[in-house]
Amino acid sequence: MTATADAEAAANELMPLAEYLGSVLRRLRALPPLDLDLTQAHGNTLAADVVAPHPYPAFDQAAIDGYAARWEDLAAAGRVGSHPSFGKHEGGPRPVRLNVVGDLGAASWRPVRVTPGTCFSVAAGSPLPIGADVVVPVHWTDQGMAAVEILHAPKRGSGVRRTGEELAAGQVLAGPGTYVTPAMVATFAASGIGHVLVRPSPRVVVVATGDELVDVGRPSQPGQVVDANSHALTAAAVEAGALAYRIGICDDDPEGLRGLLEDQTLRADLIITTGGTGTGPGDMLRRVLSRRDPGRGVVEFTDVALCPGATLGFGTVGGEEVPVVCLPGEPGAALIGFEVLARPVIQLLAGAEPVFRPSVKAHLLETVSSPGGLREFRPAHVAERRGGGHTVQPLAGGPYTLSGLAEANGLLVLGERVTTAAAGSTVDVLLLDRRR
CATH class of the missing domain: 2.170.190.11 (Molybdopterin biosynthesis moea protein, domain 3.)
Structure with missing residues (x-):
């Protein structure tokens, strides 16, 4: 059997990404709604229909x-x-x-x-x-x-x-899952609404694990790796609409790790960890969280048909059964894992619809190859064409290059059956929220 055939056979044993995401998201529910003053509602998503109690304008x-x-x-x-x-x-x-x-x-x-x-x-x-x-x-x-x-x-x-020319009394102004914008706040206020029922922003705690990690501010030495992930994932969670807290670095100490995570369940709606998802001797997090202890929750680690970062973890921690997402330790794989798993989880908890980023079909400007059997997410630059539609240019270095991710405004998506995508072909691209 050839090396390519071996790789494809191994990939066939992995769970398809769509199947994995479906199994995770079906286990979650949006956070309980809150009745908030209108001035505090911006940035949340609505939990119920908002109906205009009065017409706007209120008089001729x-x-x-x-x-x-x-x-x-x-x-x-x-x-x-x-x-x-x-x-x-x-x-x-x-x-x-x-x-x-x-x-x-x-x-x-x-x-x-x-x-x-x-x-x-x-x-x-x-x-x-x-x-x-x-x-x-x-x-x-x-x-x-x-x-x-x-x-x-x-x-x-x-x-x-004229009275009610723009908004009639009894008109539904917005429905559940709608993101509350400043203009929407103005619309609600103008029609006489002072409070709305919204889903709260999820509280997300981010923890990096590994004895090799050191904090930012100094260069890496042999046997040391600067913790870039917890900073990046905290920023990503904020961008996704969460209230995010970076806990920092946790050593590979079983009791210390379990105790830290259980302590965070009191302040978190979701915990995100990075590192330790593999099966190597130093991957303590997987061994600790996959242990079935009554009343302490359990995390299942799954080999997913995803490139980069094939192993992802999801489950609950502590007696409160707070959801936990476990991402790989390699920075590029952690950020891609956040996009495909953690971000949809945050959106679902927040009651947002849809939970996935928008995507477009784009004209590929450069031929690229992809590992068979894996759904690959590759940093890319997407642009609108003058005559309509989009073009997409893959960025150098592939998904493991942080500089490519930093420059990207989209993620080129290559399906499990794609081994080569020719220049000129049409591909899917996830659009990233980047203000440039």
Whole structure:
């Protein structure tokens, strides 16, 4: 049997990524909802329909500064599209003169009525006088105070916002799983909503394990590895919408490791570990967490058809049964593992829909090879084409290169049956949230 055949046979023994993710996500439920003040709701996802209790606008109002009048009184003035000018128009429509009987501002509250031949000077947002059905812009008039000449007649209803024109009372403004944006907060407030039911942001604790790890701020020496993972994964969890806490480095001490993780269950909705997922002599985390101790939870480690980072762990820790995701120790594999497993878990706990990043079909600019039997995620740069669609350029170094991941705005996805993807072919690309 050839080396390629051996590799494919080994890959066939791995669990397909889609099957693994389905088995994990089916075990989880979104966090219990909270009723939050509107000012605290931004960044969370809704747990129930939000229904407008009142219409918006709440009353008929002027949309612009100008003069509120009856359209019938303006019929003799110039039509839209003509060129208004002061003075008389030989052989054409003449300005319409109306008496200005009052001024209205946004704080005006007494109801008033416009009668034939009269108008009100109004500011944008002010209540519309009863009987008025048009607001003439100031620059279409001579800007008179006691009386005004209307030089140009707008269409009926122009410059007016009617009650409920934008949002009707009883209208569903947003549904469960919707991310609350600043504009959505404004919409809720404008329609009279002060509190909303949301899923809280998950509290995520990040722990790096391994005797070889040292903290940042000094170069690695033989037998030492700088802990980049816990910093990167904490940042990734924050980007995913979590409240993330970096615990730091935990040595490969069985009791110390188990005790640390159980202590964190009091403050965490999810624990993410990195390192120790293999079967080597130094992989203490796998041996400790896969032990079935009553009341202490258990983590199952699965060999997944994923490149990079084939071994992932998922289970619960402590009596509270807090979910734990165990990622590989190699930095590139840890970050890819976060994208494919930990990030969807965070999104599900937060009640977000969908839980996966958006993807696009893209035109591949360079031929690439991929290991057979594995679903590979490769750092790439995706761009929109001028004529529509997208192109994708794989970045040098492949998935194990941190510099490639740092530059990437997408992840090129090559399926289990793909060994070579030719330039010009269409491939799937996950879009990363990078502000550039």
